[in-house]
Amino acid sequence: QSVLTxxxxxxxxxxxxxxxxxxGSSSNIGPNTVNWYQQLPGTAPKxxxxxxxxxxxxxxxxxxxxxxxxxASLAISGLxxxxxxxxxxxxxxxxxxxxxxxxxxxLTVL
Amino acid sequence: EVQLxxxxxxVKKPGESLKISxxxxxxxxxxxxxxxxxxxxxxxxxxxxxIHPGDSDTTYSxxxxxxxxxxxxxxxxxxxxxWSSLKASDTAMYYCARLGSTxxxxxxxxxxxxxxxxxx
Numbered sequence: 001q002s003v004l005t006x007x008x009x010x011x012x013x014x015x016x017x018x019x020x021x022x023x024g025s026s027s028n029i030g031p032n033t034v035n036w037y038q039q040l041p042g043t044a045p046k047x048x049x050x051x052x053x054x055x056x057x058x059x060x061x062x063x064x065x066x067x068x069x070x071x072a073s074l075a076i077s078g079l080x081x082x083x084x085x086x087x088x089x090x091x092x093x094x095x096x097x098x099x100x101x102x103x104x105x106x107l108t109v110l
Numbered sequence: 111e112v113q114l115x116x117x118x119x120x121v122k123k124p125g126e127s128l129k130i131s132x133x134x135x136x137x138x139x140x141x142x143x144x145x146x147x148x149x150x151x152x153x154x155x156x157x158x159x160x161i162h163p164g165d166s167d168t169t170y171s172x173x174x175x176x177x178x179x180x181x182x183x184x185x186x187x188x189x190x191x192x193w194s195s196l197k198a199s200d201t202a203m204y205y206c207a208r209l210g211s212t213x214x215x216x217x218x219x220x221x222x223x224x225x226x227x228x229x230x
Contacts, residue, residue: 002154035216037155044205045147045155047218056218088155092214097169099145099209099217104154 003028004089004102011108017077020105022089024070028100032092034072036065039086039104048087049074076107084109112136114144114206114221121227122196129192130224132206139187140164143209145217146180146191150202158204160213161189169213196228 005023012018022034036049047056049065052072064075072091076083089102117131132144145160159170163182170180182189189206204224207217 032214037217044220044223045207045217046220047216050216050218086154090155090216096172098160098171098213099157101147101155101157 002103003093003096003100004091006087006089006102006105008103009106009108011110012076012079013110014079014081016079017075018079018107019076020074020087020089020107022072022074022102024072024091024100026070027095028070028091028093029067029072030070031094034065034067035090036063036074037088037090039088041085045088079109081109083107112208112219114208114219116204116206116221116224119225119227121229123230124198124228125195126228127192127194128196128226129190130204130226132189132191132221134187134189134208137208139182140184141211143211143213143215144182144189145207145209145213146178146189147205147207147217148174148202149205149223155205158191160209162213163187163189196226198228198230200226201228202226 033051037045038048039045052067053065086104088104093100115133146158148156158174159180161168179192207220
């Protein structure tokens, strides 16, 4: 039972746009920024989006993030086969005094 | 280049102790928080705890408080995660990752992970 809630799976065909949701509460997403991580099979997680909607250098602009209230979303446009991975949202939790993660969403490119 | 390099995979028996490491390079080690994250086989990411190497200020997730010890040696820019008595349920991949100068930021970069297997 993760503190942040994500759908366990998502899918799309090449070129499509997919979104992954992340739901939190007034102690985490509400007052704090959201970050997203991509974990390709067999590798360590990698920062994908930080501060709700900022992309680190090297991350394609096909990836975008947004936040509203106690929820956030990751959008991937122009879906590619190499986007097949697990995606995790995360945010600081003021009650736990630490970072919390979503349970992860496995993205399949059909 | 900012880099975190973790120690190699370990195979241990229940009840044994273990200390794994995370060697940092390419930045001011004492200025950034470092966190440890567990990933059990086929499961998601779980925050275990964070440490500020400059003053060893440490915060543990309630789920891991009392189960592990997080430490850092600033003389060799290395953070550690240790167990005094391993259980089979500690079998997992463990990642270290750098946070910002304040802890409420994002993890970047991540170490490559250390696989810990506990089996009799």
